[in-house]
Amino acid sequence: xxxxxxxxxxxxxxxxxxxxxxxxxxxxxxxxxxxxxxxxxxxxxxxxxxxxxxxxxxxxxxxxxxxxxxxxxxxxxxxxxxxxxxxxxxxxxxxxxxxxxxxxxxxxxxxxxxxxxxxxxxxxxxxxxxxxxxxxxxxxxxxxxxxxxxxxxxxxxxxxxxxxxxxxxxxxxxxxxxxxxxxxxxxxxxxxxxxxxxxxxxxxxxxxxxxxxxxxxxxxxxxxxxxxxxxxxxxxxxxxxxxxxxxxxxxxxxxxxxxxxxxxxxxxxxxxxxxxxxxxxxxxxxxxxxxxxxxxxxxxxxxxxxxxxxxxxxxxxxxxxxxxxxxxxxxxxxxxxxxxxxxxxxxxxxxxxxxxxxxxxxxxxxxxxxxxxxxxxxxxxxxxxxxxxxxxxxxxxxxxxxxxxxxxxx
Ligand SMILES: Nc1ncnc2c1ncn2[C@@H]1O[C@H](COP(=O)(O)OP(=O)(O)OP(=O)(O)O)[C@@H](O)[C@H]1O
Ligand SMILES: [Mg+2]
Numbered sequence: 001x002x003x004x005x006x007x008x009x010x011x012x013x014x015x016x017x018x019x020x021x022x023x024x025x026x027x028x029x030x031x032x033x034x035x036x037x038x039x040x041x042x043x044x045x046x047x048x049x050x051x052x053x054x055x056x057x058x059x060x061x062x063x064x065x066x067x068x069x070x071x072x073x074x075x076x077x078x079x080x081x082x083x084x085x086x087x088x089x090x091x092x093x094x095x096x097x098x099x100x101x102x103x104x105x106x107x108x109x110x111x112x113x114x115x116x117x118x119x120x121x122x123x124x125x126x127x128x129x130x131x132x133x134x135x136x137x138x139x140x141x142x143x144x145x146x147x148x149x150x151x152x153x154x155x156x157x158x159x160x161x162x163x164x165x166x167x168x169x170x171x172x173x174x175x176x177x178x179x180x181x182x183x184x185x186x187x188x189x190x191x192x193x194x195x196x197x198x199x200x201x202x203x204x205x206x207x208x209x210x211x212x213x214x215x216x217x218x219x220x221x222x223x224x225x226x227x228x229x230x231x232x233x234x235x236x237x238x239x240x241x242x243x244x245x246x247x248x249x250x251x252x253x254x255x256x257x258x259x260x261x262x263x264x265x266x267x268x269x270x271x272x273x274x275x276x277x278x279x280x281x282x283x284x285x286x287x288x289x290x291x292x293x294x295x296x297x298x299x300x301x302x303x304x305x306x307x308x309x310x311x312x313x314x315x316x317x318x319x320x321x322x323x324x325x326x327x328x329x330x331x332x333x334x335x336x337x338x339x340x341x342x343x344x345x346x347x348x349x350x351x352x353x354x355x356x357x358x359x360x361x362x363x364x365x366x367x368x369x370x371x372x373x374x375x376x377x378x379x380x381x382x383x384x385x386x387x388x389x390x391x392x393x394x395x396x397x398x399x400x401x402x403x404x405x406x407x408x409x410x
Contacts, residue, residue: 001029001030001154001155001185001186001187002029002063002064002154002155002187003026003027003028003029003031003062003063003064003187004025004026004027004050004061004062004063004155004187004189005025005026005027005060005061005062005063006023006024006025006026006046006050006059006060006061006062007024007059007060007061007062008022008023008024008058008059008060009022009023009024009046009049009056009058009059009060009061010022010023010056010057010058010059011042011045011046011049011054011055011056011057011211012057018057018211019042019045019211020042020045020046020049020211021042021210021211021212022059022212023042023046023059023208023211023212023213024059024213025206025213025216027187027189028187029187030185030186030187031187031188031203031204032178032181032188032190032201032202032203032204033188033189033190033202033203033204033205033206034189034190034191034192034197034198034201034202034204034205034206035047035189035190035191035192035206035208036191036192036193036194036195036197036198036205036206036207036208036234037193037207037208037209037214037234038193038209038234038338038339038340039193039340040210041208041209041210041211042208042210042211043159043191043192043193043208044159044191046191046208047080047157047159047189047191049061050063050078050155050157050189051073051076051078051080051157052068052071052072052073052075052076052078053073056069063076063077063078063154063155064154076154077151077152077153077154078153078154078155078156078157079147079148079149079151079153079155079156079157080148080156080157080158080159081141081144081145081148081156081157081158081161086144087132087140087143087144088132089131089132089133090131091131091132092128092129092130092131093119093124093127093128093129093130093131093132093135093143093146094115094119094128094129096132096143096146096147097115097118097119097124097143097146097147097150098111098114098115098150099147100147100150100151101114101115101150101151114150115128115146115150118146118149118150119146121149121180121183121184122142122143122145122146122149122180123142124139124142124143124146127139137165137169137173138169138172138173138176141161141173141176141177142176142180145177145180149184153186154187155186155187155188155189156181156186156187156188156189157188157189157190158177158188158189158190158191159191160191160192160193161173161177161190162174162192162194162197163192163194170197174196174197174200174201177190177201178200178201181201190202193340195234195235195236195237196237198219198235199219199222199223199235200219202218202219203218204216204217204218204392205217205218205219205222207222207230207231207234207235209230209338210338212395213393213395214227214228214230214231214394214395215227215228215231215391215392215393215394215395216392216393217391217392217393218392221390221391221392222235222392223235223236224387224390225383225386225387225390225391226240226281226374226383226386226391227382227383227386227391227394227395228376228380228381228382228383228394228395229242229279229281229331229335229376229381229382229383230335230338230339230381232281232374232376232383233335233338233339234339236283238284238317238349238351239349240281240282240283240284240374241281241282241283241284241348241349241350242279242280242281242328242331242332242335242376243255243279243280243281243282243322243324243328243348244277244278244279244280244324244325244327244328245277245278245279245280245375246276246277246278247261247266247269247278247375249266250262250263250265250266252280252370252373252375254280254302255322255323255324256302256303256304256320256322256348256366257300257302257303258300259300259302259368259370259373260300260370261370261371261373261375262371265371265373265375265385268375268384268385269375269384269385272375272377272384277325277327277328277378278375278376278377278378278384279328279331279375279376279377279378280373280374280375280376281373281374281375281376281383282368282370282372282373282374283372284317284349284350284351285351286368286369286372286373287348287350287351287352287366287367287368287369288350288351288352288353288356288366288367288368289352289353289356289357289358289364289365289366289367290364290365290366290367291356291357291358291365292352292353292355292356293367297367297369298369298371299367299368299369299370299371300367300368300370301365301366301367301368302365302366302368303363303364303365303366304320304348304363304364304366305320305361305362305363305364306318306319306320306358306359306360306361306362306363306364307319307320307321307347307360308360309352309358309359309360311354312354313354314354315351315352315353315354316351316352316353316354316356316358317349317350317351317352318349318350318352318358318364318366319347319348319349320347320348320350320366321346321347321348322346322347322348323346324346327378328378329346331378331381332346335381350366373385374386
């Protein structure tokens with residue numbers, strides 16, 4: 001097993017387009033890291049550069065303390081688990097797992113020993129003499145992983161391994177992969193565009209957009225402290241609501257009324273607020289039907305006309321349309337394109353308790369925990385209110401410069 005360290009990795013294909021643009025990620029020995037982002041953001045390219053299936057244009061790729069830029073895939077000692085598992089239908093499970101060992105000319109006793117050990121870990125003992133065609137999807141996935149295990153690979157690399165499975169099987173496989181990775185303690189890099197997989201599997205998640213690493217953080221950090229509009233809109237379902245906001249001190253004027261934010265948040269945006277409109281980000285679950293909220297709970301309330309209600313039993317989603325000025329609308333449309341068509345229409349999505357009686361067409365009183373609000377700079381998309389100590393790595397840019405300004409000025 002080994003750590004994987006990417007230093008300023010760039011990949012330009014023939015047409016000069018940087019598919020991966022100056023990405024640096026340090027993956028610790030035994031860590032599970034997810035590469036996530038919309039289609040075309042460079043996830044597969046980055047993974048293929050780790051394995052050696054794609055040349056690196058510039059930067060250093062380190063596995064353990066070896067620089068592997070110029071090593072052939074077979075010399076990197078990594079195991080790639082493909083989407084379709086690539087099992088041999090005419091071979092037994094035993095021989096499928098044994099395949100890389102046979103290829104390397106291992107002795108029969110070594111083969112037996114290693115396959116049996118892998119099979120024990122993977123709970124495949126009773127299936128060793130069966131053919132892949134008779135196995136469930138989950139069992140097949142385990143056979144594919146067994147083949148990676150017997151090679152004593154330094155790391156596992158997965159490229160969307162579950163994308164062509166149905167939702168139920170995907171859920172099972174997800175927990176299976178998670179369990180195995182923890183048991184084996186093997187360094188793992190996993191590509192997906194599914195944010196549920198990203199959130200549930202990863203120790204840390206790297207969010208990419210057009211070849212650039214946007215944020216690298218734990219799932220919890222990403223969810224509670226997204227560094228910019230893109231990450232905020234990508235992580236979470238239904239997605240975070242974005243609203244035009246005018247800030248003055250601790251008062252924030254939203255399309256539905258004025259709410260209060262904590263002083264420390266107000267301080268962080270005081271410079272930017274003077275320039276006019278900001279973008280507020282509030283997750284659906286930070287709203288509630290005011291009628292079911294404990295009166296002692298701190299927050300603000302406003303009245304708004306509810307357009308549609310989707311009642312799911314344990315909770316309900318209510319939709320509240322609003323008007324957005326051009327400045328905000330333009331940014332939302334750009335965000336929608338960046339997120340690959342995820343629809344962020346100018347409507348508020350609020351999650352209500354299942355006991356809420358709010359119905360379609362109601363002029364409802366809605367409660368909001370405005371202390372959870374994020375405020376973004378609509379021009380750069382950066383989260384001005386982010387708690388940097390709990391946000392992992394955030395792609396720099398205007399915000400770092402802005403942070404330096406007060407020091408320079410005073
Ligand atoms: N062989 C290639 N030649 C030229 N450009 C390529 C090649 N492979 C990928 N690209 C470009 O590089 C960018 C990143 O592609 P990549 O396959 O890494 O994306 P991805 O994040 O894995 O997307 P998806 O979720 O669709 O699999 C895209 O813009 C793509 O068009
Ligand atoms: Mg891909």
